[in-house]
Amino acid sequence: MQPPFSRERLNRELSNLVERSRDRQLRLAVTGLSQAGKTAFLTSLVNQLRHAGVEAQLDLLPAAREGRLLGAQRLNQPDLGIPRFPYDPAMSALRADPPRWPEPTRGISELRLQLRYRPAQRGWLTPEIAHLTLDIFDYPGEWLLDLPLLQHDFDSWCATQSQAHGEQRQALFRDWIDGVAKLDPTAEADETQLAELATAYAEGLKRAKAAGFSDLQPGRFLLPGELEGAPVLQFFPLPQALLDKFALTDAKRHALPDTSVYATLAARFRHYQQHIVKPFYREHFRRFDRQIVLVDVLGALNAGPERFEDLSNALRQLMQSFDYGKRSLLTRLFAPKIDRLAIAATKADHVTPDQHQSVVHLLEALLAEPLKDLRFAGVPVKALSLASIRATQTREVSENGSRIPALFGTTLSGEEVLDFPGEVPSHLPGEDFWRRQGFDFASFRPLPMSSAALPHIRMDAAIDWLMGDKLV
Ligand SMILES: Nc1nc2c(ncn2[C@@H]2O[C@H](COP(=O)(O)OP(=O)(O)OP(=O)(O)O)[C@@H](O)[C@H]2O)c(=O)[nH]1
Numbered sequence: 001m002q003p004p005f006s007r008e009r010l011n012r013e014l015s016n017l018v019e020r021s022r023d024r025q026l027r028l029a030v031t032g033l034s035q036a037g038k039t040a041f042l043t044s045l046v047n048q049l050r051h052a053g054v055e056a057q058l059d060l061l062p063a064a065r066e067g068r069l070l071g072a073q074r075l076n077q078p079d080l081g082i083p084r085f086p087y088d089p090a091m092s093a094l095r096a097d098p099p100r101w102p103e104p105t106r107g108i109s110e111l112r113l114q115l116r117y118r119p120a121q122r123g124w125l126t127p128e129i130a131h132l133t134l135d136i137f138d139y140p141g142e143w144l145l146d147l148p149l150l151q152h153d154f155d156s157w158c159a160t161q162s163q164a165h166g167e168q169r170q171a172l173f174r175d176w177i178d179g180v181a182k183l184d185p186t187a188e189a190d191e192t193q194l195a196e197l198a199t200a201y202a203e204g205l206k207r208a209k210a211a212g213f214s215d216l217q218p219g220r221f222l223l224p225g226e227l228e229g230a231p232v233l234q235f236f237p238l239p240q241a242l243l244d245k246f247a248l249t250d251a252k253r254h255a256l257p258d259t260s261v262y263a264t265l266a267a268r269f270r271h272y273q274q275h276i277v278k279p280f281y282r283e284h285f286r287r288f289d290r291q292i293v294l295v296d297v298l299g300a301l302n303a304g305p306e307r308f309e310d311l312s313n314a315l316r317q318l319m320q321s322f323d324y325g326k327r328s329l330l331t332r333l334f335a336p337k338i339d340r341l342a343i344a345a346t347k348a349d350h351v352t353p354d355q356h357q358s359v360v361h362l363l364e365a366l367l368a369e370p371l372k373d374l375r376f377a378g379v380p381v382k383a384l385s386l387a388s389i390r391a392t393q394t395r396e397v398s399e400n401g402s403r404i405p406a407l408f409g410t411t412l413s414g415e416e417v418l419d420f421p422g423e424v425p426s427h428l429p430g431e432d433f434w435r436r437q438g439f440d441f442a443s444f445r446p447l448p449m450s451s452a453a454l455p456h457i458r459m460d461a462a463i464d465w466l467m468g469d470k471l472v
């Protein structure tokens with residue numbers, strides 16, 4: 001009787017099986033507030049991995065240093081409902097003459113890469129070549145700030161939003177502040193009036209974003225996409241002073257008719273929570289295996305004390321997205337499963353290399369509480385500083401016999417400059433630092449590309465932490 005399979009066929013099947021068993025998968029999300037450098041990081045990540053075998057400088061990644069990482073190719077992504085990460089347009093911008101930064105992101109996008117590598121340990125069952133399938137996600141930073149909104153009802157959310165903001169930020173909301181002060185929360189809701197006030201609130205948020213503020217809720221007001229003009233986005237917090245003026249105690253509020261201003265805004269807030277915020281966490285966030293949180297610490301330092309304080313508030317809220325303690329909101333609602341986290345200060349090419357360690361210390365100081373909680377919860381987390389796409393070159397300048405490090409780059413307006421950005425404090429800056437205004441940098445244009453791989457600082461260290469253990 002003929003055996004069902006020939007010996008060759010059996011061997012082939014067996015080696016396919018082994019090959020498949022070596023194939024690994026990872027879902028990686030790049031996270032961070034608006035303009036933190038997520039798209040630049042993702043573009044550089046894809047670029048470095050694609051050129052890992054040849055041009056890319058990845059000495060801090062053992063698989064690349066040992067010549068085992070052979071490169072990466074793009075595959076069709078599994079989630080057909082999510083747009084593809086625009087890698088080619090980003091690279092075209094960086095390759096343009098003069099080079100440009102990739103466009104800001106307006107929605108979520110995904111890219112699937114297949115990495116080919118030679119396993120480090122060879123046994124008789126180990127295939128010659130193994131694969132790691134990497135799904136990477138980019139989404140606007142604003143969406144993340146909506147998680148904390150889930151732990152509130154409309155009243156407690158109004159209370160958090162009424163907390164004192166600095167003068168500079170208040171000034172940006174002036175139209176809304178003046179308009180809302182005239183509102184009667186107990187009156188019958190007037191759709192046109194609510195739409196106008198909601199627009200004024202959204203305009204305030206947009207102005208605050210443009211002025212470098214980070215603590216901006218609700219996030220979708222900034223990037224409404226297809227929800228532009230929809231009633232679900234036509235709400236805003238009622239200032240505590242207004243609620244006090246109408247002596248709206250809990251009992252009184254809840255006795256108001258559904259058609260009142262108060263009840264209409266509260267219903268829209270609940271709808272936003274259920275239909276906008278929750279689906280994002282349920283469908284995307286909780287399925288990521290690993291995340292990197294990017295923070296533009298240097299940008300905030302450059303922008304002064306009010307912005308820096310605002311970044312610190314926003315980060316505290318953002319980090320709740322990683323609080324996996326048993327009683328945390330995230331765990332209760334979505335049971336996430338992240339097993340590794342990196343926290344990176346971006347744009348490190350804005351300071352000279354001798355300052356990089358201080359940047360990491362400052363980042364750790366800024367995130368001291370959440371980092372402590374994460375480590376306590378047993379989530380492995382690493383803090384580092386990096387430049388996804390290095391835009392400056394380090395130079396040394398002689399002055400009075402000593403050599404001072406400096407940066408050379410081209411500003412966004414095309415001017416070549418030699419920059420002395422100053423010292424980065426290694427702890428949270430106090431009044432003294434702000435009084436001296438000891439830190440100042442220009443924004444630089446990307447360097448013209450001289451090789452297929454983008455220049456970077458410590459992208460290889462970040463890649464190693466995020467996926468090095470899968471490449472052994
Ligand atoms: N010098 C330098 N600038 C950078 C680097 N990465 C980002 N930038 C600057 O920061 C800006 C924002 O970077 P993005 O990658 O678009 O930031 P994002 O987090 O994706 O921003 P949103 O899409 O708006 O949420 C860029 O346009 C650059 O000006 C870097 O490695 N070095």
Ligand SMILES: [Mg+2]
Binds near residue numbers: 104105
């Ligand atoms: Mg982006």
